Amino acid sequence: MPNADLHLHTTSSDGTDTPTQIVRAAVDRGLQAIAITDHDVTSGLPEGVSAAKDYALEIIPGVELNTNWGEKRIHLLGYFMDVEEGELHDKLDWLVACRIDRARKMVEKLADMAMPLDWDSLMKIAGPGAICRPHIAWALVEAGHVKTLAEAFDRYIDRGRPAYVKRPLFPIEDAIRSIRNAGGAAVLAHPVLIGDDSCVPELALAGLAGIEALHPYHSEEDEAHYKALARRHGLVWTGGSDYHGWREARPFASRTTPMEQVEALRERARRG
Structure with a gap:
């Protein structure tokens, strides 16, 4: 069926x-x-x-x-x-903006740990939708800072790790x-x-x-x-x-x- x-x-x-x-x-x-x-x-x-x-x-x-x-x-x-309904559309726009702000802060933390990422390259990985932590993980792999996505999360960007940043919730x-x-x-x-x-x-x-x-x-x-x-x-x-x-x-x-x-x-x- x-x-x-x-x-x-x-x-x-x-x-x-x-x-x-x-x-x-x-x-x-x-x-x-x-x-x-x-x-x-x-x-x-x-x-x-x-x-x-x-x-x-x-x-x-x-x-x-x-x-x-x-x-x-x-x-x-x-x-x-x-x-396209107004209230939901506006909330989604706000959430996407929060994701961008969070990503910038995470990139800054990574730079402080001698793991710089190019913002334009990161946004190219993320594409036109929502930027998420896996995109940062992929950027870390591409930049040669880590070998795998799992390593990026486990060492740097998972909750409680040094480059993790909270974002506003709904x-x-x-x-x-x-x-x-x-x-x-x-x-x-x-x-x-x-x-x-x-x-x-x-x-x-x-x-x-x-x-x-x-x-x-x-x-x-x-x-x-x-x-x-x-x-x-x-x-x-x-x-x-x-x-x-x-x-x-x-x-x-x-x-x-x-x-x-x-x-x-x-x-x-x-x-x-």
């Missing part, structure tokens, strides 16, 4: 495949729908829609936002939004509201990383539409737990591979969403 992969990253953020390559992979796998969910940007959507126009493949507008709930960092997925209640106001549905991403379920009742009241129950980080027990949690709070459960290309632990379409769940999520978006 055709399914949908609702969690995919492209070269518009920190993936290594273009939207066109993602579409071709989806067609080859026989998927019925995909959502391009790049970090803080929707700039890959037009290319994806164009690449899919000759195929029976639905491209669902999507995004993944870094948010906070109190002291907890939570990734939030948005689906079916009008990406309060999750505000993010849910912005997605809903743009006609979309908000879904908790890979909830096992949150560490507990205490946020779910409150966020359900704030307009959360779903929980990503199927994810490469989740065990079978986790998947059953999050499906039940979603049902308990009247939410839709979803699934996606969180494919980035360069992260081999998350193969393309390794987790997918049945189309009846996609339709349930679409209905939640319609209801607002």
Whole structure:
């Protein structure tokens, strides 16, 4: 039965495949729908829609936002939004600007450690979308400062490392509201990383539409737990591979969403 992969990253953020390559992979796998969910940007959507126009493949507008709930960092997925809607569009622009500011500060820290990076070369690696830490890692490899992406993260740019810089987060209640106001549905991403379920009742009241129950980080027990949690709070459960290309632990379409769940999520978006 055709399914949908609702969690995919492209070269518009920190993936290594273009939207066109993602579409071709989806067609080859026989998927019925995909959502391009790049970090803080929707700039890959037009290319994806164009690449899919000759195929029976639905491209669902999507995004993944870094948010906070109190002291907890939570990734939030948005689906079916009008990406040109004013409030959401402005928030995404702000998040992209924050990413650029953060990258500049990280480059300055690296320079202080005798690992200079050329800013123009870094921006060329990042492309026109959102600049992410993997882009800095690739720049470090290209400059000969490290041998691998893993080394760049482990020694310098991962959380707690000497060149790491925090960036402003989007309060999750505000993010849910912005997605809903743009006609979309908000879904908790890979909830096992949150560490507990205490946020779910409150966020359900704030307009959360779903929980990503199927994810490469989740065990079978986790998947059953999050499906039940979603049902308990009247939410839709979803699934996606969180494919980035360069992260081999998350193969393309390794987790997918049945189309009846996609339709349930679409209905939640319609209801607002």
